[in-house]
Amino acid sequence: MADIKCSVENCEFNGKKFCHASAIEVATNGHAFNAQSSEETICRxxxxxx
Ligand code: SF4
Structure with a gap:
């Protein structure tokens, strides 16, 4: 898997600001159908x- 830098250090998959999950799922956040910015996406x- 590609290196994924992530600053969510209270996630159990996070180590030294990198994601160590074997795969991740990212989706639009809340009511947004087409995200217009990174703020409208979330890591599921x-x-x-x-
Ligand atoms: S699972 Fe998502 S929130 Fe957790 S470390 Fe990986 S990218 Fe960050």
Missing amino acids: TFRPKK
Whole structure:
């Protein structure tokens, strides 16, 4: 998988600001059907660190 830099350090897949999940799913956020900016996208693979 390509290197994915991610600053969500409280995600269980995050290590040193990189994503270590084998795959991730990204989708539009909320009501947006066609995202117009990165703020309108979310990572659905996020899981809070226990
Ligand atoms: S799963 Fe998503 S939120 Fe978690 S580290 Fe990977 S890219 Fe970031």
